[in-house]
Amino acid sequence: MSEAPRYEAVTTPAGVAIYPWITKADTEHVPTGVFKVDLSIPEELAADTIAKLETVRDEFIATLPQAKQDALTPRPVYLVEYTRPDYPEDSTAEQRKALRDAHEGVPTGNVLLRFKLKAKVTPKDGEAFDQAPVVVDATTGEKITKPVYDGSVVRIKGQVVPYTSAASGIVGVTLRMKAVQVIELVTGSGGEAGFWTDFEAE
Numbered sequence: 001m002s003e004a005p006r007y008e009a010v011t012t013p014a015g016v017a018i019y020p021w022i023t024k025a026d027t028e029h030v031p032t033g034v035f036k037v038d039l040s041i042p043e044e045l046a047a048d049t050i051a052k053l054e055t056v057r058d059e060f061i062a063t064l065p066q067a068k069q070d071a072l073t074p075r076p077v078y079l080v081e082y083t084r085p086d087y088p089e090d091s092t093a094e095q096r097k098a099l100r101d102a103h104e105g106v107p108t109g110n111v112l113l114r115f116k117l118k119a120k121v122t123p124k125d126g127e128a129f130d131q132a133p134v135v136v137d138a139t140t141g142e143k144i145t146k147p148v149y150d151g152s153v154v155r156i157k158g159q160v161v162p163y164t165s166a167a168s169g170i171v172g173v174t175l176r177m178k179a180v181q182v183i184e185l186v187t188g189s190g191g192e193a194g195f196w197t198d199f200e201a202e
Contacts, residue, residue: 009178010159010175011156012046013045014041017151017153033119040081050078057075058074060162068164073169078111079112084100115158133178133180137182147187148185152182152185153184155181156181160175
């Protein structure tokens, strides 16, 4: 039997993985590790997902004291995707960053949904534990452990977690990546069971 989630769950339409760290955590920028990916989806296909995320955010805002509601600005639940520069095959990470900084992108018509999941969690009360998203093949349902590279087509199932930031004066939702269904796997150079792996057919 599937376990009910603590937070609202969301399953995305198929999208293209941008800068994915899905089967391996990024420890360069976060020493304890973080799994992450930006999912690029055509805006019209993402409309229902965006509406759900906005509903979760707005319902959370309604639970806050009026003074806090007045002091916080709702943060958009998605990012606008812009075109990216072309990278030479032998370019280094520093060179690619320089190209991105100098590139004047234009909107692609897609939106980006940003998913993350801490590889190690240290609760205020309790023992620290490790976690990782479950990654499965869309056709076979078998787990995938090989790297999932930039450009792979995936669907993501995750948790929608509301938050507030007094320092930034914002209220929004963060998306926790719990499971990934890989539809088209790109390999090479390039950038829990039960409830979380129970994908419905698209």
